Amino acid sequence: MTQPVRIPADVDREDTLWHGLTARQLFLLTSTGLALYALWSATRTVLPLAVFAVVALPVAVTTAVLVLGRRDGLPLDRLLLAAVRQRLAPHRHLAAPEGLHSAPAWLTAASTSHPESVTTTGAAAVPLRLPAHDIADTGLVDLGHDGVALVAECTTVDFALRTPAEQDALIGAFGRYLHSLTAPVQVLVRAERLDVTAAVAELRAQAPALPHPALQAAADDHADFLDQLAREQDLLRRQVLLVLREPGNTASSVDGLGGPGFPAALAARRTPRRAPALTEAERHAAGVRVTRRLADATTLLGLAGIAVCPLDAGQITAVLAAACSPDSFLAPSPHTAGAHHIITAAPAPPPEPELAPLPSAWSDGCPARDDSQAAFAPDNDTGHPDLPKEPSW
Incomplete structure (x- = not known):
């Protein structure tokens, strides 16, 4: 009989060596203590112990607070180092x-x-140096010497409302996908602001054409409700993205998780040289591999009831723009002109809130997104209107 094994949620947590202290904390505390002891040994014939304690005690306390203290899950010494780097770096x-x-x-x-x-x-x-160098019309993101990537939007499943047998089946299906991974994968759950202005305007425009006065009144009331909801609360929409990254050069050895093996990582640490740019053949081969991995993810996650819908170039551009400027007043849209586009006419009217249609090869099982329906679905955690509460794998 197999025994259940607890998997820690924080898989990036550092290992502890002694009394809950990590190797980095032990090194900093030990080096500070040895430095203070060496300073006392050199000055004990000149300075009394009380005078030395007045000087050494603030240093010891400050070091202990920086090494042992934490804020937002990060050690204070790393936050201080990041603050110094941010202060010295160009703004x-x-x-x-x-x-x-x-x-x-x-x-x-x-x-x-x-x-x-x-x-x-x-x-x-x-x-400004961004990881993404270019986005092809097929949605393939060029990461330069780091390879290529594909971004797909995933639906969610209501795990809490399933029976125990169904929950075990979902966990098993998702576990099979995790066991099939051979390269880096990122699951990103993000919340973005929801604009219902277009939905309200469409309701008001189509209400007079309805065949019955009661339907017209219901449409007007629903438009008033959405308008009031947008004025009183911050409407949010949850989005789950699956990011698949494929390195361009696969000649070096890799470990079981698709990362560089220990000899390759050690050699790269000794000679930290920038990897050469990918050739067109290497980029094409990486694109074929990551597309195959996306097809595998679509099949395996589909067994768990999760539809994987790849994003096109415009949608990926909108996602990256929203990540770079999350509080922008002008919401990024996949219909915005790109950096290399030539604008020769007046801008078209604002598009519908739905995403642009996906390629026909991937459209199976990907439902059309209706932001107007997500505007008034309550979120059980934050109190903000959002998509229905569903666990995101």
């Missing part, structure tokens, strides 16, 4: 992969004539 990043150009003459003259603007216009700026 202005420009989307210029080709490099920065010199400022025009009129801007330089303006900053010279107004010294108070020199601190603003003369701030150091560096090119």
